[in-house]
Amino acid sequence: MDYLQTVWRRRVVVLVCTLTALGLMIAVDTVRPSKYASTAKVSFGTRTLTVTAMGTNLIRLQSAPVRLAARGLLGVGLPSCSIKQEGTTAIADITCNANDPSLAARAANAYADGYNQVMRSQSVQSALGAAQYIRSTIEVQNGTIATLSVAAASVNKNSILGKLYAKQLTEAYGKLQGLQAQLNAVELASLNPRNAISILQIAAPNRTPLSPKPTSDAILAFIAGLALGVGFAVVRETMDDKLRTRAELEQLGLGRPAIGLIPAIREWEDRKTPLLISAEQPKSPPAEAFRSLRTSLQFMSLDDPIKTLLITSPAAADGKTTVTSNLAYAIAAAGQEVIIVGCDLRKPRIHEFFGVKNEIGFTSVLLGEADLDDAIVEVPGSAYLRILPAGPIPPNPAELLSGRRAQLIMDQLKERCDTVIIDSPPMLPVSDAQVLAAKADAVILVAAAGISTKRDVARAVELLIQVDAALIGVVLNRAPSSDGYSYYRYGYGYGYGYGYGYGYGYGGTSAYGGAPAQVPENLAMPEPTTTTP
16 A cells, blocks of 8 residues: 555545644644643662662652642642652652742742651650650559569678679669660650651742643644544545555556546536536647547557447446546547447437437347338438437347347447447446347457445456456556546536436436437538548
8 A cells, every 4th residue: 555645545534534633623722721840859868778778768758648738738729740750769759730930930949848747756755655665664663673672681791692682683774874875865756756858959939830821732632633644544545445646546447557647627527417528628628638639549440440448437427438438539629530339328429528319229220120221320420420329228238139130230240340349237236238248359348446446446457357258457547646637627608517327227228318418510620631431
């Protein structure tokens, strides 16, 4: 898949996604309040802590009691705050975000002070508990000293027992002094607890908003929207089975060249009214495209002349009847005698392009109701172009076309002109085109960009190969400008539209209605130099 071509073809989708994402981001940034961030830097000690100890401290710093204390110190609700350790050090950053830069700074400082407040409170509680325990131990020790003093007084101090009591009393007094020193230290710690963290950097108001950042947000939204649009375009292209380009048509045609590229014009979108644009606007790009197709056919038939040329399409609305009529006119304008044969016996329409009647035609000759020369109609204003209309619609078109009489009529037509161009039904709805293709000297398959599906084109080519048809090339109708045509939008002023041949259901029993479009009588045509009987 050519992704650049895909993006260009789906550029509207990509543009809508990109602009939508950009617009939404701008709208969000417009209504979203500004956010400011401020950071306080704290340290848990001068030495490097173990991973476990530092993790414990960080958990404590983010605990609910600390946040509650910080809220109390701040006096308002605590905004969003985050804690981040600096590498493996004992330093942490307390960052708070708020709609006001001053509030963000005060919140970060309150967070640090709140932690110290909670930890000092816990230290005091721990000291008071330890002091109570030491006092009870001192009381026990005083009792022990009293007991030893009574025992020592009851014996001779120079006796062994007296000396033993004296030693025990000395040790007891020493232990009592130690307990008293511990009590003094604990009582002092409870009166003046130390901070758990040192504030290395007090948070200050930062007037630069953290968000929104219109420029960077717009760039990110543009990139995201573009990526989404391209992804959506690729998905749509993958799921789309429509034929788009000349290269795709040639690939589906198994290497057959695209010998014609017919551009699409706005005025051709009316499928109900036929338009012989080669006559109406001979200097227009579509008319030039048909002349280019004529030239391609002339070069292809230099060594092996093409006497019968069948033009068909995969399905309805591909434009094969329009190509047939305009190509026949272009060939006749070059001085070759051409007879168009309307072999679409189910939905005949070729006669409408030349303003002739369809009461008598090919089926009339097949059924023996009219002579061939009487059924062939001269096209007004052209000495080289004649038409054998389809005639009345028969009940069994496929059987009539496959019979020997149909082949005999084709042979007789070849004797009366230089080229017989056959307008056949589309390939897929009915089998008529297969019958005709097997007998024609050359076959052209017409497909319309944006209308024909790749599946239908591939199937039509397969059917032509099955009957050993001489498929000499393909024609891309409604060809995009990227395939070689740059053209203007012409206002023709004739009231005509583009006839695609099958803009309706196929297989009915009545001819397509509508008033015939007359070919102007004053069209300049070259005079014949030879006459074929």
